[in-house]
Amino acid sequence: MPATWLTRGPGDLLTALDDNAEHRPDHLAVQWRGRSLTYAQLATRTRQVAGAMAADGVAAGHRVAVLARNRVELVEVYFAALVLGAVPVVLNWRLATAELRAIVEDAEARLVVVDPQVPSADGLVDPTRDGPAIVLLASTTGNEMASTRGRDYDTWVGEAVPVAGRSSSDLDDACVQLYTSGTTGRPKGVLLSHRNMWSLLSGAHEDWRVMPGSVLLCPLPAFHIGGLGWILVSVARGATVVLLEEARPDLILRSISAHGVTHVILVPALMASIVEQQLRDRLDIRALEIIVYGASPIPRTQLREALEVLDADFIQAYGMTESCSSMTQLGPEAHREAAGQPEPAEGEPDLLRSCGRPRRGIELSIRALHDGTELPVGEVGEVWVRSAQVMAGYWRRPEETAAVLMPGGWLRTGDMGYFGPDGHLYLCDRVKDMIISGGENIFPAEVESVLLDHPAVAEVAVIGVPSQRWGERPKAYLVLVPSAATPDLKDIRAFCRARLASFKCPDEIEVVPTLPRNASGKLLKKELRRLVTPNLPTGQSSSVR
Known part of the structure; x- marks a missing residue:
């Protein structure tokens, strides 16, 4: 089948799904655990879920939030929202309840589909205030951690009348609202349009050599653009995506x-x-x-x-x-x-x-x-x-x-x-991470790059710490290679001095078991800056000045 949606010019994402349902109805679209949906089945389920949403008053322009790890229903909810012209909001299940509640309120979500196994779902909606309708997905382990109450997803969908048509959409309408990780402040809702997504996917499928027979594994969460984009490039190309929850x-x-x-x-x-x-x-x-x-x-x-x-x-x-x-x-x-x-010599590009x-x-x-x-x-x-x-x-x-x-x-x-x-x-x-030390600009990534070349270093993060003399000085946090012998940290400093100007070399080096990261793998340097005294078990942290 020709990739019509990708090749005939900008289009909306629901059309991509419908194209595959028409031309590749029996090809597997999504697999998760022991469950799979063909493109024809996914298109049918999408209309059924859209009917359930419509019965709850969801209409064009409304926000529909989903709080769940990667699973089939997340894909159903995403495309069902598009049927109605609503905007999916994929929530970060790693956030605390208070953070999630603030995002749900900021988005003015009309409906929230919740995985009851996500701990932060507990208390997501304040019962003393008018809030969105809650629908609960089935537990996959029988271990429901949240006390959030709502209707059962399968019953909710099963009782609905499918939506036969679809809402008219403009290419500049939002096809998703994703919230920034908040690494530099409060999360903000990023509005991405159908045109934005088509512009990405129309080139990415060739750059990443995604074919209709490809099978894409998605272990990254869909609340991150990398994870969501991976799911959508699979659908856009008529391929198969396999979802992992972790x-x-x-x-x-x-x-x-x-x-x-x-x-x-x-x-x-x-x-x-x-x-x-x-x-x-x-x-x-x-x-x-x-x-x-x-x-x-x-x-x-x-x-x-x-x-x-x-x-x-x-x-x-x-x-x-x-x-x-x-x-x-x-x-x-x-x-x-x-x-x-x-390894390139000092000053040569790598x-x-x-x-x-x-x-x-x-x-x-x-x-x-x-x-x-x-x-x-x-x-x-x-x-x-x-x-x-x-x-x-x-x-x-x-x-x-x-x-x-x-x-x-x-x-x-x-x-x-x-x-x-x-x-x-x-x-x-x-x-915001640039360190200004004695009037000199120090880029932590440059120092991190050098430290990563040391055979004992697996991960590294460099931040600026206050200095009475210089204003700021770099400090390095290291995660060591598990199989490597514990190095002398003074030797690591010497390793840096042989490859960097002295003012760029960290004054302090600390070994830690892990580095704080968000779901996309980005370092959370703000968490490191909050540390005054390391709170780690004996023997897992050491430093040299």
Whole structure:
């Protein structure tokens, strides 16, 4: 079947599902646990769920929230909302109840579909106030952690009259409202339109080599644009998506083996554990072709081992919710080339530390922070992006929208970076993470990159800490490779001094068991900044000044 939705020009996402239901009715669309739906079945269920929503008064423009780990019903609810012209709001189940309640109220959700096994669902709706209707999904374990009350999802859907048609939609209507992780402030609702999503998917399916016969594994949560985009690119291409509720290395490998998975999306923090698991289990994962990852670069030694053990092509994608996911790509050829190179000398660009070149339809520009003027190749500034993928804005936040959407269609990303002479983009850090020490700018990502080259270091985060003399000085938090002998931290400092200017080297290094991350794998440096005295078990934390 030709990928009509992807090739005939911008279209809405419900049309993508309907195209597949017409042309590939018996092809598997979604698999989860022991349950699967063909495209014909998914389209039918979508209309049935839309009927249940309509009976509860959901109409065009209303918000429908879903609080659940990856499961079939999440996909049903997403497309059912589109049938009515409503806007799906996929909630971050890792947030606390109070945080979720604030988001539900901010979105003015008319309906919330809840997985009762999510602990934060308990008390999601204040019973003393008028709030949205609540529908509860079936427990998969019999262990309902939440006391939230609502109607049973299957009964609610089964009693509904299916919606025969669909609401008319405009390409600039929102097809999802995703809330930012709040790493730099309170979460904001990012409005992504059908046009935004088509602009991403029409190129991504080729960049990621997704075919109708592909099987995509999605262990990333759908409340993150990476996870949702992975589900939607599968539907857009008429492929099959396998959903996982958690990103455990053993589950990932077993799913790849059991379902003949060809594509998987991961974060680099998982890679070493997956390789170690596969070396123990030796599962048949020969179907695996593509591993897409983001959030941070992958160390060279780790890449070499992963290429050998997993035998798949690697693609790094850099993006953000506000740009509807991926803006740049470092492709398979670049990864294999970089894996075969020695560590670059000081001052030389390292291809593996770049996030690739802009994807088709993406314009990137490096701008000065003080006046927004464009900077030449090699100079560090803020990354700006212009594309049909750029969001419409933040939900009911005109001032915060105006602060990032610039004249001419440009979006300020808040990331600092520069272009290498070969056109690759190199990220330095978030604007707010830059350390100013004695008048010198220090980019934590540069220090982190050096520390990751040490064979004993698995993960690293560098932040600025107060200094009476310099204003700020860098401090490094390290997670060590499990199989590595505990290094002398003074030797690690010497390792840094041999590769970095002395003012960039961390004054303090601390070993910790884990680093705080959000669901997309991004470091939560604000959590590290809150630490005054480490509160870790004896023997798991040490530091050197």
